[in-house]
Every structure is written in structure tokens, then in C-alpha cells.
Amino acid sequence: MTRHHIALIPGDGIGAEVLPPAQQVLDAVGARHGIDFTYATYDWSCERYLREGAMMPADGLGQLRDKDAILLGAVGYPGVPDHVSLWGLLIPIRRGFRQYVNLRPIRVFEGVDSPLRAAAPGGVDGGVEFVVVRENVEGEYSEIGGRLNRGTPEELAVQEAVFTRAGVTRVLDFAFGLAARRGGTLTSATKSNGIVHTLPFWDELVAERAAVHPGVAWDQEHIDALAAKFVLDPARFDVVVASNLFGDILSDLAAAVAGSIGIAPAANLNPERDFPSMFEPVHGSAPDIAGQGIANPLGAIWSAAMMLDHLGHPEAAKDVTDAIAAVLAKTDVRTPDLGGGATTSEFTGKLLDLL
Amino acid sequence: MTRHHIALIPGDGIGAEVLPPAQQVLDAVGARHGIDFTYATYDWSCERYLREGAMMPADGLGQLRDKDAILLGAVGYPGVPDHVSLWGLLIPIRRGFRQYVNLRPIRVFEGVDSPLRAAAPGGVDGGVEFVVVRENVEGEYSEIGGRLNRGTPEELAVQEAVFTRAGVTRVLDFAFGLAARRGGTLTSATKSNGIVHTLPFWDELVAERAAVHPGVAWDQEHIDALAAKFVLDPARFDVVVASNLFGDILSDLAAAVAGSIGIAPAANLNPERDFPSMFEPVHGSAPDIAGQGIANPLGAIWSAAMMLDHLGHPEAAKDVTDAIAAVLAKTDVRTPDLGGGATTSEFTGKLLDLL
Ligand SMILES: CC(C)[C@H](C(=O)O)[C@@H](O)C(=O)O
Numbered sequence: 187m188t189r190h191h192i193a194l195i196p197g198d199g200i201g202a203e204v205l206p207p208a209q210q211v212l213d214a215v216g217a218r219h220g221i222d223f224t225y226a227t228y229d230w231s232c233e234r235y236l237r238e239g240a241m242m243p244a245d246g247l248g249q250l251r252d253k254d255a256i257l258l259g260a261v262g263y264p265g266v267p268d269h270v271s272l273w274g275l276l277i278p279i280r281r282g283f284r285q286y287v288n289l290r291p292i293r294v295f296e297g298v299d300s301p302l303r304a305a306a307p308g309g310v311d312g313g314v315e316f317v318v319v320r321e322n323v324e325g326e327y328s329e330i331g332g333r334l335n336r337g338t339p340e341e342l343a344v345q346e347a348v349f350t351r352a353g354v355t356r357v358l359d360f361a362f363g364l365a366a367r368r369g370g371t372l373t374s375a376t377k378s379n380g381i382v383h384t385l386p387f388w389d390e391l392v393a394e395r396a397a398v399h400p401g402v403a404w405d406q407e408h409i410d411a412l413a414a415k416f417v418l419d420p421a422r423f424d425v426v427v428a429s430n431l432f433g434d435i436l437s438d439l440a441a442a443v444a445g446s447i448g449i450a451p452a453a454n455l456n457p458e459r460d461f462p463s464m465f466e467p468v469h470g471s472a473p474d475i476a477g478q479g480i481a482n483p484l485g486a487i488w489s490a491a492m493m494l495d496h497l498g499h500p501e502a503a504k505d506v507t508d509a510i511a512a513v514l515a516k517t518d519v520r521t522p523d524l525g526g527g528a529t530t531s532e533f534t535g536k537l538l539d540l541l
Numbered sequence: 542m543t544r545h546h547i548a549l550i551p552g553d554g555i556g557a558e559v560l561p562p563a564q565q566v567l568d569a570v571g572a573r574h575g576i577d578f579t580y581a582t583y584d585w586s587c588e589r590y591l592r593e594g595a596m597m598p599a600d601g602l603g604q605l606r607d608k609d610a611i612l613l614g615a616v617g618y619p620g621v622p623d624h625v626s627l628w629g630l631l632i633p634i635r636r637g638f639r640q641y642v643n644l645r646p647i648r649v650f651e652g653v654d655s656p657l658r659a660a661a662p663g664g665v666d667g668g669v670e671f672v673v674v675r676e677n678v679e680g681e682y683s684e685i686g687g688r689l690n691r692g693t694p695e696e697l698a699v700q701e702a703v704f705t706r707a708g709v710t711r712v713l714d715f716a717f718g719l720a721a722r723r724g725g726t727l728t729s730a731t732k733s734n735g736i737v738h739t740l741p742f743w744d745e746l747v748a749e750r751a752a753v754h755p756g757v758a759w760d761q762e763h764i765d766a767l768a769a770k771f772v773l774d775p776a777r778f779d780v781v782v783a784s785n786l787f788g789d790i791l792s793d794l795a796a797a798v799a800g801s802i803g804i805a806p807a808a809n810l811n812p813e814r815d816f817p818s819m820f821e822p823v824h825g826s827a828p829d830i831a832g833q834g835i836a837n838p839l840g841a842i843w844s845a846a847m848m849l850d851h852l853g854h855p856e857a858a859k860d861v862t863d864a865i866a867a868v869l870a871k872t873d874v875r876t877p878d879l880g881g882g883a884t885t886s887e888f889t890g891k892l893l894d895l896l
């Protein structure tokens with residue numbers, strides 16, 4: 187029996203509605219594969235912020251430090267500025283635990299309509315199935331910058347993007363390694379024609395790491411053209427590596443192309459395993475539907491599958507993604523965001539039947 | 542008889558193949574509306590760069606200064622780094638002539654298949670028809686930044702984005718004004734949750750200018766969610782205003798959603814008319830198809846229509862966009878990028894018949 191101690195951070199809104207389904211799936215698949223999960227739940231959220239003035243306690247990272255992984259629902263609440271919930275919880279965890287890879291798989295499932303006419307159901311054989319590898323701890327999301335001449339007609343704001351050789355190299359090596367394991371190609375997102383300091387540096391490092399991974403075919407595209415190709419020819423991509431901002435944009439766009447933001451998962455990985463990694467659905471806290479019990483649990487469940495994989499249980503992970511594929515392909519039970527009329531728990535129940 | 546003296550910069554690749562069709566259309570519509578066009582052609586291009594070491598002569602802007610407008614084909618050539626062609630020609634003209642608005646209309650035409658299942662042919666009544674207003678002279682495209690510890694393991698690159706109150710305010714006022722004239726809504730692209738200095742400033746200025754234009758309904762979306770909505774619900778947009786980088790990404794994405802990058806036009810506007818404005822198709826120089834005579838001329842022709850509008854001839858401009866709509870809706874003559882087998886000149890000829 188393998189044991190894993192998991193930190194659960196439900197967060198706000200539908201975050202609290204999608205984690206219990208993920209836990210049920212983990213327990214069910216754990217029972218079959220001899221994995222025993224225990225959980226510690228943290229109420230860190232915008233509600234806590236409104237109550238106590240901070241998203242998490244001062245020693246929050248210390249409390250998470252000894253867990254095997256973190257499963258997060260969603261943060262964000264009307265009345266709490268987004269930058270508070272982000273910089274008070276999500277970004278400190280990503281940075282403090284050196285989760286420098288944000289991995290976002292994209293797959294068009296049979297039974298889910300992509301908004302694209304041409305997108306075929308996913309799978310290795312020709313359909314849309316690719317991964318965005320996003321740099322997760324530096325780049326354009328930087329605290330460096332400020333304002334000059336505040337309140338005057340001459341006011342201006344500056345913001346510094348910082349790309350380090352060490353930070354870019356490690357995420358590129360992860361992406362090249364992943365492309366090698368998948369037997370696929372790597373596409374680098376750039377904009378070195380317009381952004382003339384950081385992105386030419388990124389391009390140089392891509393060429394440098396490509397030389398170290400000679401077995402991987404790679405190319406690069408400017409972010410504007412790449413966004414267009416995500417719509418025009420998504421099946422052509424395999425592993426896409428991008429800076430923090432570009433990866434954020436591309437992964438949301440890709441989730442839309444795949445037919446639902448409600449299904450897309452994300453893994454914030456510390457590949458060295460010096461610290462716990464964090465798994466979270468791409469969707470947000472969705473205050474508009476919170477409390478109705480109709481949130482799509484698949485984003486959280488797929489995130490849990492990525493966690494299983496990271497913890498060394500690829501077969502258990504595959505059981506979960508197979509069950510996701512099955513419930514979508516073989517039943518018409520689904521939540522309203524996917525055009526169905528099921529509740530979160532009906533949808534989860536059907537998936538558990540198929541697991 | 543109104544006279545206009547136009548600078549033509551064919552540039553590279555298919556740039557030289559799409560400007561003559563635009564000129565033919567201008568001459569035809571000019572004859573009908575009593576407008577007399579004269580042209581001065583400049584060979585500024587990557588080929589010139591390879592020959593003479595500069596994209597344009599040192600007094601290039603001086604030579605363009607007295608023209609009524611500039612029509613540009615495309616720049617970019619294999620072997621010449623993109624940042625050379627951009628910073629040696631396009632950006633100096635945009636910045637030197639204070640073309641601080643980059644206006645990019647999007648329309649799904651009848652007869653052109655959008656890659657989206659749901660996108661209906663354009664028009665005021667419910668279809669996809671909107672405009673991206675891109676800030677064009679500051680923001681993320683900045684020369685400020687550099688490298689530290691070059692060649693060492695500690696190497697890093699920084700890049701500074703600069704947003705000024707004056708620069709943001711004028712493009713917002715243009716966008717609010719346009720939304721008011723269209724009787725539509727304004728959507729602002731932001732990412733103030735992740736980018737914590739420049740984009741919160743942008744958001745504040747949007748709220749400030751909204752107060753000055755109380756008749757215009759507006760909202761804002763983070764760039765990741767906005768890119769997703771361009772795919773999921775493009776018909777919901779009317780005027781979208783964005784920073785230099787975000788506008789670049791969104792306008793290419795929107796052109797893809799509309800079914801062809803080959804049709805999309807751009808106007809680099811100096812709204813005060815202190816300097817000539819510049820009109821250019823969104824597509825690039827396309828070295829892969831250059832020289833075959835099969836480039837889609839509609840991007841250049843629609844750009845010429847935007848120029849007519851800017852020069853004070855809205856009826857002439859409408860004749861041209863009506864002819865574009867007609868050739869697409871009523872004939873199956875079209876270039877290979879639109880699924881047809883026609884040459885550039887056959888496609889242009891058919892459009893001229895319908896003009
Ligand atoms: C050539 C390139 C750098 C340019 C830009 O990003 O401004 C182009 O993409 C455009 O949109 O005009």
C-alpha cells in the first residue's frame with residue numbers, strides 16, 4: 187500500500203464543488219491500485235481574505251511543505267481584486283515551491299463539440315491532442331516596475347519582464363524531454379520581431395537546448411501567428427513551449443478550441459520534487475454558477491489524474507482519463523456547460539460507474 | 542476633382558503582387574467618384590537591406606512626409622531577421638508619423654468558411670463583424686531593456702513595457718469614439734491580475750475615459766479569457782481595445798476566426814492628420830508562395846478601402862467593401878488560400894467587374 191498525503195485547497199466559488207468529486211475519484215482509483223490517500227483541507231480563499239485580511243496564513247507554505255501534492259479548486263470572488271487572490275495565494279505557491287512548469291494538456295474528446303468545424307476527436311492518430319508547457323515563475327509576471335508622476339498628465343507606468351538563462355533553460359529542457367518521450371515535435375512561442383530583448387534571448391536558448399536534444403524536431407512561431415494556427419490547424423501541434431504570459435494565453439485559447447474550459451486541467455510542477463507540486467483545473471471560481479451544484483467536475487478530476495501521474499501512478503492516471511473519455515463518448519450525462527442537464531454529482535456518479 | 546498623392550511601398554514577397562490590384566481598384570473607384578490618385582513608389586524592402594544595408598534611406602520619413610497616405614504591401618524575407626525588417630521600416634514609420642491607432646476590422650463574409658461552426662456571415666444583424674483597436678506606438682514593443690552577464694550561467698534579459706497616460710488616453714478616446722459612432726460596446730483587453738504595474742494603470746485609464754464617454758457601454762476581459770471568447774462567441778464583440786502586444790495577438794486570432802488572414806486589412810492611423818497614415822494587409826510577405834501570382838489581393842484592396850475612408854471618401858470605400866463582399870458571395874472565383882484556383886489577377890478582374 188502506497189500512502190500519499192494531499193493538501194486540498196478548495197478556494198472560492200465552484201472550487202469547493204469540484205474538489206469532492208476529484209477526491210471520490212482518487213479514493214476509488216486508489217482502492218483499485220493500492221494507493222491510500224489522506225487529505226488535509228485548507229480554507230484559504232477570498233472569503234478568508236475578507237475575514238482575516240490574508241488569503242493564507244503567514245506560514246502557509248510551511249503548512250503545505252510536507253504534503254505529497256496540492257489539489258486546488260479555484261480562487262476569485264466578486265469584490266476581491268484578482269491581483270489579491272493571485273498574488274496572495276496562487277503565485278506565492280507557484281514561486282515558493284519552484285513549480286516552474288505549468289503543464290496544460292489539450293484534447294478534443296469524442297462527445298464534446300469543438301467550436302471548430304475541423305477538429306476531430308482526440309487521440310494519437312491524427313486528432314487534436316497536445317500539451318502547452320508554460321514557464322510558471324518568471325517572465326512577464328514580475329513585480330518589478332511602477333509609476334512615475336502619478337496623477338499628472340505626464341504619468342507613466344513601466345513593467346519589467348525578466349527572463350533568466352537558468353529559468354528559461356530548465357523549462358525548455360522539460361519541454362524537449364516531454365517531446366522526446368512523446369516522440370513528437372516542439373513548437374516554441376516567440377515574438378522576437380516586436381519584443382527585442384527578452385524574446386531573442388528566449389530564441390537563442392531554444393536553439394541552444396535543441397542542440398542538446400538532437401532527436402527532437404522543433405520550430406518556432408510568433409505568438410500572433412501561433413494563436414491563429416491554434417484555430418486554423420490545431421492538429422499540427424504536439425508540445426508547445428511558451429513564456430509565462432504567452433503560455434497563459436495559448437492554454438486558455440487551446441482549451442476553448444477543444445470545446446470546454448470546464449474540462450481543462452493544469453499541473454504546476456516542481457520537476458525536481460524538492461517541493462510539492464500543485465494541480466488545479468484551468469476554469470476559475472465561476473461566481474455566476476457557484477452554489478447551484480452544476481459545475482463541471484472534469485477539470486478537477488483530470489487535474490487529479492495528472493497528480494496521480496506525477497506521484498508515480500501512470501496506470502491509475504490512465505484509468506481516470508479513460509473514464510473521462512468514456513463518460514463523454516458513451517453517455518449523454520453531462521453538466522450544462524457541455525450542453526447537458528446533469529448536476530455535478532450525477533456527472534461524477536456516472537464517471538465513477540465507468541471507472 | 543479631388544487629388545491624392547499616395548506613397549506605395551510594395552516591400553517583399555507577395556507585397557509586390559498585391560499592391561497593383563489595390564491600385565487598379567483605387568483608380569476604378571476614383572474615376573467614378575471624381576478622385577484622382579497619383580503614386581510615388583519606393584523600393585524599400587529586405588532586398589534593399591541586403592543590397593544597401595538599410596531597409597529605407599536615412600531621410601525615408603522625409604520622403605513620405607508630404608504624401609496623403611501610404612499603402613504598404615508586406616516586408617520580410619528569408620535570411621533577413623524579422624526584427625530588422627520591422628525596426629528598420631514598419632516601426633519607424635508607425636512611430637515617426639505618430640500612427641498611434643492600429644485599426645483592424647474583422648468580418649465573416651458570406652462565401653468564406655470560418656473555421657468556427659457557429660460563425661455566421663457578417664453584417665450588422667447578428668453576424669461576426671467587429672474591430673480591434675490596437676495601441677500602435679508604445680507598450681510592450683519597447684527598445685528599453687538589455688542583457689546582464691551575457692554568456693554566463695547567470696545571464697538574464699530584461700524588457701521594459703512602457704504605458705503613458707497620454708499614449709493610452711488617446712487610443713482609448715479613439716476607441717470610445719468609434720464605439721459611440723457604431724452605437725456599440727467597447728471591450729478592453731487586460732491582464733491586470735498577472736501584470737501588476739502597466740495593466741492596472743491601463744484599467745484605471747479605461748474607467749477614467751469611460752466617465753468621459755458615458756453613452757458607451759463597456760466591459761473588460763483578461764487576455765486569456767478574451768482569446769478564448771474570440772473562439773467561443775465572436776459575435777458578442779463590437780469594438781475591442783488593446784495594448785500593442787495584446788492587439789497584435791487578438792487581431793491575428795480574429796482574422797483566423799473570420800476565415801482568412803489573406804483578407805484582413807490594417808490601418809495605422811494618425812487621427813490628428815499631422816502626418817500621413819499607413820494602410821497594409823495583415824498578411825506577411827509569404828515567401829512560400831511569392832512569385833507564383835496566386836496571392837490573395839483582398840487584404841490589400843480592403844486596406845485601400847480603409848485609406849479611402851480615411852481620406853474622406855466613405856462612399857467610395859463602401860463601393861470597394863461591397864465589391865469584396867460580392868465577389869466572395871456571388872462567385873466562386875478566388876485564390877488558393879480561400880479554396881479556389883484563381884490567380885491574383887483573375888480574382889482582381891472579377892472584383893473589378895462587380896465594382
Ligand atoms: C511584423 C510584426 C512584428 C508586426 C507587429 O507585431 O506589429 C505584425 O505582426 C503586425 O501585426 O503588423
Ligand SMILES: CC(C)[C@H](C(=O)O)[C@@H](O)C(=O)O
Binds near residue numbers: 272434734735765
Ligand atoms: C488567475 C490568473 C492570473 C492565472 C494566471 O494567469 O496565471 C490564471 O489565468 C491561470 O492561468 O492560472
